[in-house]
Amino acid sequence: MSRTLKIPAVSRRRFLAGVGAAAALSANPPRSSSANDRIGIGVIGCGGRGGSHIHYLKQLKEEGEAVEITAVCDVYRSRLQKAESETGAKGYMLHQELLQDPHVDAVLIASPDHWHGYQLLDAVQAGKDAYIEKPLTHWRQVELTRRMTDAVREAKRIVQVGVQCMSxxxxxxxxxxxxxxxxxxxxxxxxxxxxxxxxxERMPIDDPDAAPGDDLLWEAFLGDCPKRAFSVSRFFQWRMYWDYxxxxxxxxxxxxxxxxxxxxxxxxxxxxxxxxxxxxxxxxxxxxxxxxxxxxxxxxxxxxxxxxxxxxxxxxxxxxxxxxxxxxxxxxxxxxxxxxxxxxxxxxxxxxxESQLDFWRNFLACCRSREEPWAPMTLAQPVQTTxxxxxxxxxxxxxxxxxxxxxxxxx
Ligand SMILES: NC(=O)c1ccc[n+]([C@@H]2O[C@H](COP(=O)([O-])OP(=O)(O)OC[C@H]3O[C@@H](n4cnc5c(N)ncnc54)[C@H](O)[C@@H]3O)[C@@H](O)[C@H]2O)c1
Known part of the structure; x- marks a missing residue:
């Protein structure tokens, strides 16, 4: 017998986050198209991939690109502090706080897979453009994948999906x-x-004695995943587990x-x-x-x-x-x-x-021109659904x- 996939309901907390973000949209109109406008980037997720992007963005700035990392965010304080000291940007432990920062024009989303979709929704509803790492969503978030594409279109946001070979x-x-x-x-x-x-298995465990608390927000890591007891392996090596x-x-x-x-x-x-x-x-x-x-x-x-x-x-x-x-x-x-x-x-x-830097240049150029980037949502949505x-x-x-x-x- 065939069955149709059940889509998990949106939680009240997420709904409220969306309402807050939507209100911010009116205060955050689309960017002007001046090529000299500096684009402020908020980096969400400062682990392995976030660290590489920080490096690319700093390189672009050194080469004269009008871009600046203005905020960084991570639910694990020691990685957040490292990113703060590397960039001089303001640090936040929750992405919802970063999205309220007026110096953030666009975000880079490099958190674990199960957070990408929600953070993108919050970002576009807050009026930010986004470079979102692949995969677009977690494998079980089918309905979210569809909603994201609608939200990006309705909010008229520029979104580049992090499949850099598309450069x-x-x-x-x-x-x-x-x-x-x-x-x-x-x-x-x-x-x-x-x-x-x-x-x-090869993902580094920064601290084998790490434990949830003010310096490691386990609930904020879990998001819509099953509420399981903390383990360093689940937190640092999340790629091994179906939940994430x-x-x-x-x-x-x-x-x-x-x-x-x-x-x-x-x-x-x-x-x-x-x-x-x-x-x-x-x-x-x-x-x-x-x-x-x-x-x-x-x-x-x-x-x-x-x-x-x-x-x-x-x-x-x-x-x-x-x-x-x-x-x-x-x-x-x-x-x-x-x-x-x-x-x-x-x-x-x-x-x-292929070039990681060209891929960023394309995203930044599209933030200014409002043209479609090389790896848009309309391509990424059917890819991810498949x-x-x-x-x-x-x-x-x-x-x-x-x-x-x-x-x-x-x-
Ligand atoms: N395009 C590519 O070639 C490429 C390469 C590597 C990784 N990636 C993608 O980048 C993403 C991150 O991978 P990684 O290897 O950097 O993982 P990672 O675990 O090294 O980094 C993820 C970071 O996000 C933080 N985090 C967890 N929940 C968060 C939340 N709710 N808000 C903010 N920060 C949160 C973690 O503490 C961690 O520091 C993955 O989705 C992966 O698919 C893409």
Whole structure:
């Protein structure tokens, strides 16, 4: 028997946070378009990724970009203090407080997955633009994923979703060539993510004796997750647990799947099947270390994604069409016609160049121009919904389907 996914209700506390933020919107109109306007950034989540972004932003400022980190936020005081001293910015332990800071024009969201969506909603309702790390949401937050896209559109906010490979113009060139028929009708695409070593277990435990209190806000970390007793592993190595993370699907596949969705111009698949499990790292870890997904789209094209964290021998990204093949390596995209097709056998390769700094520059430029950035919500929402279907398909050992009329995942 099939069943429709139940969406958890919005809590009263979150609703009130939204009301407060919405009121702030009227006091915080859209930015002016002057290229010289300094953009004040509030960094939410100052762990590994937040630290990298602080570094990129400081580099951009040194290169003359009109940007400044004006506020930082983390629920763990020692990381907050480190970010304060690195940036000279004002520190907050709760993102709701940071959002009230008038020096914050835009936020960077680099907290654990289960907080991204709520913090984005609060940010856009407070009138801030946002660079939000992938994944857009946690795997179980399907309804939230949809609500975020609506909220961003209604509030007319600029949102860049942190899939930095989208900084390469090659994907947009390849999409145009596919549309123009360079490989005929796209039929099948493949990509993977392979590496040696599990990420969750390797996340550093800053202090094995850390405990909840004024310096570590455990409740604020938990958010809408089940109220479990504190453990240093859950707090510092959250990627290992289903409550806070989705394993390779939502953690790693956004990087390879997003360009494929962009190039093929697809949105929601009809059906998603998944396989995988904990094949190598078996201790406290809950999420899989091997994960594979197959998706069929109504346009008549399939995508296969595959991953293990126990071996770094990769598979190349490939798009197979009825008249040709698009292959990808680190530097280039190649198009090879099928032997039976009458076309020139050599097509100039498209150069791939990805840059974290260019991705930030694009976001800042769009905050000023109000143009759509390279990785917008409209692309990230179907990507995330599909990856959520993959996690559900694996957990329930079922094929997940998407009901377009009702915009719902059916298992
Ligand atoms: N785009 C990329 O290549 C890339 C790379 C790494 C991580 N990421 C993403 O960045 C996010 C963070 O990953 P990480 O590796 O930095 O994790 P991390 O645990 O090192 O950092 C997360 C930080 O957020 C803080 N935090 C937890 N709850 C919070 C809350 N409610 N408000 C504010 N701060 C809170 C934690 O104390 C921690 O310091 C993840 O969602 C991950 O997917 C993206």
């Amino acid at each position: 390469s113009n090659a994907w947009r060139q390849a999409a145009r060539l596919i549309q123009e028929g360079a490989i005929g009708k796209p039929l099948q695409a493949q990509a993977g993510y392979f590496r040696n070593g599990d990420w969750g 993370a989705g394993g390779p699907s939502t953690d790693l596949f956004p990087h390879t799947f997003t360009p494929l969705v962009r190039m093929l111009g697809v949105t929601y698949p009809e059906a998603v099947a998944a396989s995988g499990g904990r094949f190598l790292y078996n201790h406290e870890r809950e999420v899989p270390d091997a994960f594979n997904m197959m998706m069929d789209y109504p346009e008549g094209v399939s995508i296969v994604l595959t991953c293990t964290l126990g071996n770094d021998y990769g598979v190349p990204m490939v798009i197979r069409g009825s008249e040709g093949t698009m292959t990808f390596n680190e530097d280039n995209i190649f198009i090879t016609p099928q032997p039976n097709v009458d076309r020139p056998q050599k097509v100039d390769p498209i150069q791939r160049k 990856l959520q279907m993959g996690v559900m398909a694996l957990r329930e050992r079922k094929v997940a389907r998407f009901n377009r009329k009702q915009s719902k995942i059916v298992l």
